[in-house]
Amino acid sequence: MSASLVATEALTMTYAGGVTALADLTVDVRSGVTGLVGANGAGKSTLLKILLGLLEPTSGSVHVLGLDARGEGPAIRERVGYMPEHDCLPPDVSATEFCVHLGRMSGLPTTAARERTADVLRHVGLYEERYRPMGGYSTGMKQRVKLAQALVHDPDLVLLDEPTNGLDPAGRDDMLDLIRRIGSDFGISAVVTSHLLGELERTCDAVVVIDGGRLLRQSSTADVTAETPVVAVEVDGDPSPLAARLAEAGVEVEARGRLLHVDVADPAAYDVVRDACAELGLGLVRMERQRHRMVEVFSS
Ligand SMILES: Nc1ncnc2c1ncn2[C@@H]1O[C@H](COP(=O)(O)OP(=O)(O)OP(=O)(O)O)[C@@H](O)[C@H]1O
16 A cells, blocks of 8 residues: 555644634545535635644644644645645746746756756647737636646645645546546646536545544545446336235345336345346346446535
């Protein structure tokens, strides 16, 4: 199993005004892409700022890449990239100037900063427009520059705050693909926040769901969406008598339009379906294993 990239224990953050943004939060993030999901105000941005050592938590422990975020913030920021949620790009500066500047601020020599800037701008698909002032960029292009600047100093981990904010569906898909490829092209792990669980499903290896600053669930995407022992059954007639017969036989069944969802945790249920169809004179058109989607699992 990979090493822990982010580990918090009983992390609590209460702002000066008395708002508790994080409460007793214990999470463990491993390599790959991890989604940090929660409604607006759930505490996602607060957590990212604490991980970067920019905010001091009220209590609890927090380690990033093995470093203590309470005191080793500068060392963490050398190895972690950050894409903030809000627009923060100077309008008169080009994407190249901006990324080279930030690369140099992070300690890269000028030549390395220039080379690395060209690489990351190519990765995010902004190579052609790289010398244009950013004030003329679309929202999608601005989001891409924000992603590029998070990658420019070749970090081990990037923290991306709502990278799909303000994008249309096609722009969102492009951004999620880029994030997926940060791992494959650069070998960099990512923590990505979103208030939309569904959009992270195909991008992330794991998800952490928080609500009101508390952990709701943490699991790998594969575990969440793994095949569940349910089959969808379609017959060539009214499925109601079949549903009744299965229920009588103690098999859990749920009507979904013309389909029946049948619990097959006990494989004997397959025989019950076959025999009931034969007795009722129904032809079996289809039996198909169902996959759960993350959104269904978490809302149940
Ligand atoms: N500087 C601050 N002072 C006081 N309260 C704050 C501060 N920053 C955030 N909060 C409060 O802490 C809670 C969590 O905010 P946070 O921004 O971390 O949530 P979020 O999940 O990132 O939401 P969003 O996506 O809307 O930014 C909210 O109730 C917010 O109002």
